[in-house]
Amino acid sequence: MWAELNERNKAETLRVLVENTPTHYVLVRDDQTLTQAHDVIAAADIIAIDCETFGSADNPDGALDPWSGNMAGFSVSTRDYSFYIPLNHDERTKLTEARVFERLKPLLERIPNVMHNAPFDCKWFAVKYGVNLIDTLHADTRIMAMAFDENRSHRLKDLCTDWLRMPGDNFDQLFGRTPFNQIPLDVALAYAAGDTEKTLKLYDWIRGHYGKRDDLKRIEQLVFNVEMPVCRQFIRSDIRGIRFDTEMANALDAQFEREESELQTQIYTLLGEDINLNSPVQLSRKLFTDLKLPDNDNGSTGVRALKRIKKEHPIVPLILEYRAVGKLRQAFTSKLPHNVKSDGKIHPWHNTWGAATGRFTCSNPNTQQIPAKRPEIRHLFMASGPDRILVSIDYSQIELRVLAHMANETVLIEAFEQGRDIHSTTAALISKGAYTYEDIERYKDTDGHAAAKFRKQAKIVNFGIVYGMGAGKLADTLEITKADAQTIIDDYFRGYPGIKRYMDEQHAKVMRDGFVTDLYGRKRRLHTDIKAKERWKVFAAQRMGGNFPIQAGAGTILKQAIADLELILPQYDVFILLQVHDELLFDCPRTITATALDHIRSTMENAVNLRCPVRCDVEINPERWLKKVDADAWFNEDENE
Structure with missing residues (x-):
């Protein structure tokens, strides 16, 4: 009954949504409306853009992955009109993808744009259609909102409800698991065009507050002079990706599996029986009841509790090591090969303001977590070709x-x-x-x-x-x-x-x-x-x-260093690939000179003026990440050749 009632309510909500579609929302479905969209966008000083995506029946997660999913359509808003341009809906229009981008691509790549969660949309347009929205990306309203209040929800609809008093519609409540390409076009117009209209209004609302206080003026400078250049840089970095050695990863995973099995055998021998080592109840009983080890944490078998007693019995270090190897397999050697795209590369998703502190986070996969203490895992990441090398530059004790x-x-x-x-x-x-x-x-x-x-x-x-x-x-x-x-x-x-x-x-x-x-x-x-x-x-x-x-x-x-490098890296054909804590991993030509690397290093060191000197360390990794060579020997060898 609840499911039936919910479906009725959803149908009624969608009916009202369509009935109340504003007159300045336009569905682009033929040459006449495409020309209207072209002319309106061409006259705009800034536009908001958002895309709607979907996966397939056997790959529903493709809706989040531009390398395997599809784009149902996209919306564009100016301050006067909001357009929805279908591309791959089941309900067809008179326009093809080729026709749409033939007319709109030059405009989309020229007019400054604003998006909410820009990396998502920029990657989809670049990967699926070769449309570069990165260079003209002016603002990401999610980043602007983070700078205003890092503790709250930063979903577009929540922000607009709270700050603009413009209640929005929740996608899941409206459509559930229905792929967007199956949504009727009149519904898609009302929903999608509303998103970009709200994005542009949110942008104007936040910008209108910057001049009201000195601290907000500093926030404005932080957003547009630091955060947005960094955001643009890492959209490019993620699209570029980094080569990954799947064959070596599989071999390493098999090695870790053997280590795991050997440790398990040693643990079972000390326990006197085979138990489920992943069961806290069974392990706690063996450690604290049968072996009578000190129970300092009420039966906890967590890492912190076990470290406290690891000198009490030889089994405890073995359990910790067994878990560590298992974690390496689960997080890296078994998982990373599944993140490799058809180009042989891993394309991580860097969130340049992912933590409340303003620090980066990373996902799919989280390359920040790849441990330096197990260098064989970093060795799986390779230079992009025989004419390229990896170079890492790391701030020394910057905190x-x-x-x-x-x-x-x-x-x-x-x-x-x-x-x-x-x-x-x-x-x-x-x-x-x-x-x-x-x-x-x-x-x-x-x-x-x-x-x-x-x-x-x-x-x-x-x-x-x-x-x-x-x-x-x-x-x-x-x-x-x-x-x-x-x-x-x-x-x-x-x-x-x-x-x-x-x-x-x-x-x-x-x-x-x-x-x-x-x-x-x-x-x-x-x-x-x-x-x-x-x-x-x-x-x-x-x-x-x-x-x-x-x-x-x-x-x-x-981040300031990354912004400062924006104009310097192209001079040397250098690209940023990854950010790991206080380190940047670069893709450089094999012929890069010591002078060029010194220019990049000094730019990073001069990003800030502190009471004490700032220093960076440079490591050259010709073939694989963390397989470094002596820099002096590397450049002397080049000079001798």
Whole structure:
């Protein structure tokens, strides 16, 4: 009954939607309406564009993948008209795809455009029809909305309902699983043309607010001088893609499968029976009831709980290793070959403002997660051809440099100026005089030496402070008591008083203003009006208030560098392929010179002026990612040839 009632309501909603179609919505179905669309678009100063896509019966996910799906049609709005142009609907028109793009492609590639979630639409137009909407992409209203409020929903219909008081229609509620190409054209017009009309109105609404306050003027500069160039760059990067060695991935997966099986056998031997190692209940019973290991976390068999007891029994490290290998298979060697397109490349989806901090995220696949500690997985990614090489350029300890700048911590600043190793500097500090900086440097690679232990602790503390790590998490990570961890943190702040002062000021600012900002004016709104019984939320807000400017600042420096490189990379026939944390992976000609790479590196280093120097490391990977060669030897060899 519910299903039947829902269908009746949906039919009524669609009927009303069609009846109320505005008169300035036009369905382009013949040469006359195509000419009208052409002339209106040609006279516009800016247009909004959106495409509607669909998959097939055996590949419904193709609606999200331009390499395997199809475009049902697209809508274009000016400030006077909204058009829907069908391409592949079951209900046919008098126009072919070729005719539509013969007339409209030159205009679409010339008129500045605005979209909501532009990477999606730009990729579809480029991959399916060779239409370049990237160079004329002026604004992405999703990014503009993120800059206004990073904590809310950024769906177009939610934004328009809340900000413009223009309620929208939810696709799933209207159409369910019906592919868009099966939707009647009068319904498609009312729905799709409304989307682009709302996009353009949302763009105008946000732009109208920029001039009202100085902080909003900074946000405008951030959006159009940094975020949009980066957005355009990574649409191009994702379309270009990176070659992937499927055959080697399958062989590596088989190797990991053997490792997994061998570890499983060792675990079963120690357990005395075969159990489902993926069952928390069965594993908990064996560990804490049968083997009587310390149960510190109420029977939990999670990674954090197991790390606490891994010295108690030889089975625990084996379980952790077994899970790690399984995760490598699940996330990479078994999965990545399925992401390879017909061109032999992986085309990831970089979301250039995917996190609330303004940092990148990535999906399908998430190339940011590919571990450097297992280089054989990065080796699966290859240069695009024999005449190309991969080059990675990575910011050196950029978050710690931003921390030194923000805190005006003279000890850290001097260490960076003198080129001293920051982790060894901190290690000497927390050793309380037991070791000098020179001692730490001398013995840092000597296994078992106390100096090496202090440096390992210092490295974790240095980055942990940036991410607001408390004594409990530090204790788990270092496998020490919470009291010892707190002592290390206290010694750290005592040695770096500027950092302690900065953190205290940020905590106070959060409580006073409810937000903090990074170097570029990017805001993080943190809710601190919490009842006393939820004090942990206040502590969390204060922790984020301290680390947000550091994380966001480092991320925005990388973005500023990407924007600065927009005009430089074409000079050397260089392309960005991937972004991994503070690293960029480039596709370069094999003949690229040391001078050219130095120009790119120095551009990245000069993207920001901090109180301490900013440094980047360059690695040359002739054939495979992370299979690096000595740069001096590489260029000397070229000169000799």
